[in-house]
Amino acid sequence: MLKNKYNPKKILIVDGYNVINAWNSLKKKSEEDLQVARETLVSYIQEYSKIKGYKAYIVFDAYNVKGCDEKIEDHHGITVVFTRENQTADSYIEKFISGLSKYDEVAVATSDYAEQQIALGKGCSRISSRELIYDLKKFKDDIRKNNKGYIKEYNTMNRLENRIDSDIFDKLEKIRRKK
Template sequence: MKYIGKEMKKNKFVPRKILIVDGYNVINAWSKLKQISKDNLEEARDKLISNIQEYAKLKGYEAYVVFDAYNVKGCDEKLENHHGITVIFTRENQTADSYIEKFISGLSKYDEIAVATSDYAEQQIVLGKGCTRISSRELIGDLNNAKEELRNSNKNTTKKYNDMNRLENRIDSDILNRLENMRRNRK
């Protein structure tokens, strides 16, 4: 009996938190990125990826950003790893929607899957497969809120450190430097 219990614990499935982002859909919904994409689409993609990296770290997601190459001739599917975020460029004649639909079908039903898109038809498919849908606007708002919470948390930590009753907070910086030099046997 003990052996069966150990074996079950060893093979216990841990569900993953997965975020899948329809890249161009979110870029077109985010006014700042949409403006950038008019001049430089690659820069807009890079900024989106950077924001999704931050968001995924803050929220604990395993993140995938899907960009379609629907009208790009001779393009094969391409996967890139950007500091823990998987960026997918679909093959020629494949939309991001069809890729995402196929991708979520291959994931475990126990995984917590969220798909960020504002495409209504895609949202219905996502919900039908038991996933959570996040509209592009919700994702942008949640990302901004998460960043603001982190900034406030950092401010509070810094303030708490500065409010401590520490010698370095109570004496002149010149005297502090002299004391530090004395401590290190320097003159």
Template structure:
């Protein structure tokens, strides 16, 4: 029996923001900007790899916050409810998936990594995620540049000598 295996990348949002210097620097003055930059990077990654990406931001210390889920292009962005950590959300989410699904969880949190591994998912560190993103971006650029080369026009006039081109032009004008 063939199973419909799904591929997921689950990202512990704030953990990754705090692990990457460029995002951590943005977050000092603009947390929303850092979140959006991470979201944009993960959208590109998901688009290229075909993985369903879920970024989880916890609202653990935000009073009266309700869980919200934003569906964006190729990804879901989850903001947890009050008193729920990203770790607990991720753990619960992984448990809801099929044991046959291909699941990667990006976090540097050691306790979370152990839980993830115990649930049968793979864990990747923030560093590995950054390398994966850079590889995907590089591959996309290479793919796009090779597509551009294929799209270049291929006209007869570009391949004929001037004399033959002149004769054909004269024939065209006579008719």
């Protein structure tokens, strides 16, 4: 007898403006140009979700925007949601997580205490905005450290440019490029 196996998904849901306002550099960007701050957050979440294996959703509310309809966009694998008029990101996220399977691994990134409690009550894990920022910075630092090791290794290899005079190397390089 064959049983259908459900493949649980790893899902990250980010309260966009909550994270932007908790992150000093993004908050400063948002004061100058909100669109740039949103795009920067999306690019950070793209990196983070790839590293952690999440399918990511970023929710921006349009609570005070008159006549705004819900808009869902795909940004290179990240789903960005702009809620409709008079809908908060909190209510959208609550409805969204209610529709997911109980087997999915869902994390909600927000510093809103009430939203965290709702997420926990629905079986999701919560990531505070500060934790998310810390994790992102840590992963970026780790990647930089790893890349420095590769650069150092490349520079110490037994390569021609490391063994001959730089003038001779430049002349050989010019000859090579002419052909």
